[in-house]
Amino acid sequence: MSTxxxxxxxxxxxxxxxxxxxxxxxxAAAAMDQAPDVLFLGDGVFQLTADQAPQEIGQKSLYRxxxxxxxxxxxxxxxxxxxxADRGISTESIAVPGIEVELVTxxxxxxxxxxxxxxx
Amino acid sequence: xxxxxxxxxxPHAGEAAASALRxxxxxxxxxxxxxxxxxxxxxVHHGSxxxxxxxxxxxxxxxxxxLRQANDVDLVVCIAAAQRRGVLSHSEAERLERPAANxxxxxxxxxxxxxxxxxxQSDRVVTFGGQ
Amino acid sequence: MSKSVTxxxxxxxxxxEGYLRNxxxxxxxxxxxMAETEGVELTEAHWEVLKLMQDFYRQFELSxxxxxxxxxxxxxxxxxKGRSIYLMQLFPPSPARVASKLAGLPKPTNxx
Amino acid sequence: MAxxxxxxxxxxxxxLRDCLNTMAEGDALLxxxxxxxxASASAQAGAMPAGTYCLGADADAxxxxxxxxxxxxxxxxxxALCVExxxxxxxx
Numbered sequence: 001m002s003t004x005x006x007x008x009x010x011x012x013x014x015x016x017x018x019x020x021x022x023x024x025x026x027x028a029a030a031a032m033d034q035a036p037d038v039l040f041l042g043d044g045v046f047q048l049t050a051d052q053a054p055q056e057i058g059q060k061s062l063y064r065x066x067x068x069x070x071x072x073x074x075x076x077x078x079x080x081x082x083x084x085a086d087r088g089i090s091t092e093s094i095a096v097p098g099i100e101v102e103l104v105t106x107x108x109x110x111x112x113x114x115x116x117x118x119x120x
Numbered sequence: 121x122x123x124x125x126x127x128x129x130x131p132h133a134g135e136a137a138a139s140a141l142r143x144x145x146x147x148x149x150x151x152x153x154x155x156x157x158x159x160x161x162x163x164v165h166h167g168s169x170x171x172x173x174x175x176x177x178x179x180x181x182x183x184x185x186x187l188r189q190a191n192d193v194d195l196v197v198c199i200a201a202a203q204r205r206g207v208l209s210h211s212e213a214e215r216l217e218r219p220a221a222n223x224x225x226x227x228x229x230x231x232x233x234x235x236x237x238x239x240x241q242s243d244r245v246v247t248f249g250g251q
Numbered sequence: 252m253s254k255s256v257t258x259x260x261x262x263x264x265x266x267x268e269g270y271l272r273n274x275x276x277x278x279x280x281x282x283x284x285m286a287e288t289e290g291v292e293l294t295e296a297h298w299e300v301l302k303l304m305q306d307f308y309r310q311f312e313l314s315x316x317x318x319x320x321x322x323x324x325x326x327x328x329x330x331x332k333g334r335s336i337y338l339m340q341l342f343p344p345s346p347a348r349v350a351s352k353l354a355g356l357p358k359p360t361n362x363x
Numbered sequence: 364m365a366x367x368x369x370x371x372x373x374x375x376x377x378x379l380r381d382c383l384n385t386m387a388e389g390d391a392l393l394x395x396x397x398x399x400x401x402a403s404a405s406a407q408a409g410a411m412p413a414g415t416y417c418l419g420a421d422a423d424a425x426x427x428x429x430x431x432x433x434x435x436x437x438x439x440x441x442x443a444l445c446v447e448x449x450x451x452x453x454x455x
Contacts, residue, residue, distance in 0.1 A: 250455030
């Protein structure tokens with residue numbers, strides 16, 4: 001996928017399988033040295049909130065999976081500032097260990113930099 | 121121009137599967153190359169040979185197989201997403217000790233690397249999602 | 252031909268490729284048994300990598316592919332061990348696959 | 364310039380809102396499937412940006428009368444829009 005591709009993650013974790021499968025696609029590409037850039041927008045920002053404990057609903061923690069991104073060579077993610085504000089999520093509460101979070105105020109300008117946007 | 125499509129929706133679950141097929145036909149009708157269709161998430165159900173819709177409802181299997189025949193389009197079903205949902209080739213059914221295989225002719229199981237390759241090889245990638 | 256083997260008096264169910272059916276069945280003796288079937292003789296160097304595989308899985312709830320495994324081993328055990336050639340010598344021919352199996356992690360999805 | 368494709372009803376999903384919040388000046392918007400309800404002459408079509416298109420077959424299927432401000436297109440023109448724009452971004 002590489003850096004001319006942006007993965008646009010808009011699904012909340014657990015309610016939609018595409019949240020996890022989107023991350024799996026990013027990790028698989030990164031494992032092959034073709035990591036895309038990643039933007040969390042809309043309900044996708046819920047993937048980044050800590051304190052996820054999905055054992056009782058029979059799922060694995062997406063938040064823990066996300067923390068593997070640096071091991072796969074993805075050390076920075078983009079996050080839509082407005083999406084956080086709309087959902088009452090503070091920017092401090094979405095820290096993912098080992099990952100630099102770059103807040104984006106103009107997601108349209110970010111999208112314009114890429115040849116491909118894969119929506120998840 | 122070279123196109124690839126990514127399909128997340130199961131056939132008969134909503135309109136997205138039918139939209140993807142219409143778009144794919146339009147791409148080749150307009151003289152463009154359709155390089156690969158990557159079926160992911162619930163889209164892997166496209167690869168099941170066992171769907172049997174009534175005769176007066178849309179067939180969403182044969183037209184893909186015809187596109188492959190006529191235009192040499194890669195129809196790739198993501199192997200990891202397919203294992204979860206029970207779309208298996210003969211060798212996977214054997215490896216995973218399942219009682220039957222159902223991967224339709226013309227479709228192949230492939231890794232997510234084939235999605236990364238499709239983005240690298242194609243001028244345009246269009247995703248089809250949602251139920 | 253799925254089978255079960257008796258290890259330390261416990262019956263352990265394996266699938267036809269020799270992976271655990273129940274991940275809770277793992278024990279060091281199970282790893283020793285699997286190593287033998289893979290033609291690997293477990294030394295201290297093997298064990299420290301297997302332990303890291305389990306740490307990785309606990310931390311991220313994922314089995315590592317080759318690239319993250321190399322990076323993780325490098326971070327934890329030093330740069331001279333964080334190299335694919337080193338892991339290849341320990342767990343030929345495919346370190347991520349073989350070490351996942353021996354460490355009792357889930358069977359890989361054949362995804363790559 | 365990007366082409367954004369929205370396939371969800373604006374009354375059910377945030378797809379259209381997320382898309383409109385993201386669109387840059389000069390981007391095109393294509394409404395397909397349930398997205399065509401946003402193109403209805405009787406709905407909020409007036410709020411759609413310039414450069415909004417609607418897939419005619421999907422509007423006809425639903426009996427949606429498309430606002431004059433929005434261009435009705437067929438599948439061939441859909442492909443052409445994809446050729447003219449990059450990237451193509453789907454919102455669902």
